[in-house]
Amino acid sequence: MYVICxxxxxxxxxxIWINVSKQTGIEELKLTTRDISDYDVLMKRRLELLHQHKLTLHDVQGVISRLKPLPGAIEFVDWVRSSAQLIVVSDTFREFADPLMKQLGRPTLLCHHLTTDAQGNITNYNLRQKDGKRKVVESLQSLNYKVIAIGDSYNDLMMLRKAEHGILFNPPQNVIDENKDLRVVNSYDALREIIAKLLDEEQ
Ligand SMILES: [Mg+2]
Known part of the structure; x- marks a missing residue:
């Protein structure tokens, strides 16, 4: 039986961070792991910037709540969940993802979480576990599930490679070039076709 991760x-x-940067005008919040490869250094800098600009979790959630899922995503998520179990496995934080997960109909989400103080300032971040994406796939496999994994970037590669079927969705060109063995799709229709075929073959 398949689970889709x-x-x-x-x-x-x-x-999320790019859009928080755009909407708050804090240019430096655009930095990603491609600019600062050490995730801990990057996250500490982001939290420092929020603190400097006196932005609380509530403020950031306000910005995020104005974001919409990508066009076609809601319908795609509905379709997947009518056909198989879906688990969203993300490196974001529960408190940030929440406004978006609500719009997606709240599929199961495995991700990290934040620590806030009494005034709502974000004081720290907590990783759920190290190599969390890969471990989700391994755990499901240990429960006798097979995994179809979907991701778009470097932080997904371990998950995609561990899964029985790993699919890159709309990845940047450098990720495509460096991972020629992985299947690439650029639309929800193409993704739906692949998943439907895999689910069909299993029956
Ligand atoms: Mg991604």
Missing amino acids: SDLEGVFVPE
């Missing part, structure tokens, strides 16, 4: 940002919703 999908990344969130870049697959179902826009990149």
Whole structure:
């Protein structure tokens, strides 16, 4: 039996930090792991910037709540969930993802979480576990499930490679070039076709 594990940002919703940067005008919040490869350094810098600009979790959630899932994502998620179990496996934080997950009909989400103080300032971040995406796939496989994994970037590669079927969705060109063995699709229709075929073959 298959479980579908999908990344969130870049697959179902826009990149959260880039949009927080755009909407708050804090240019430096655009930095990603491609600019600062050490995730801990990057996250600490982001939290420092929020603090400097006196932005609380509530403020950031307000920005995020104005974001919409990518065109076609809601329908695609509905379709997947009518055909198989879907788990969204993300490197974002529960508190950030919430307004978007609500719009997606709240599929199961496995991700990290934030620590806030009494005033709502974000004081720290907590990873759910190290190599979380890969471990989700391994755990499902240990429960005798097979996994179809979908992702768009570097942080998904371990998950895609561990899964029985790993699919890159709308990835940047450098990710395509460096991972020629992985299947690439650029539309929900193409993704639906592949998943439907895999589910059919199993029956
Ligand atoms: Mg992504």
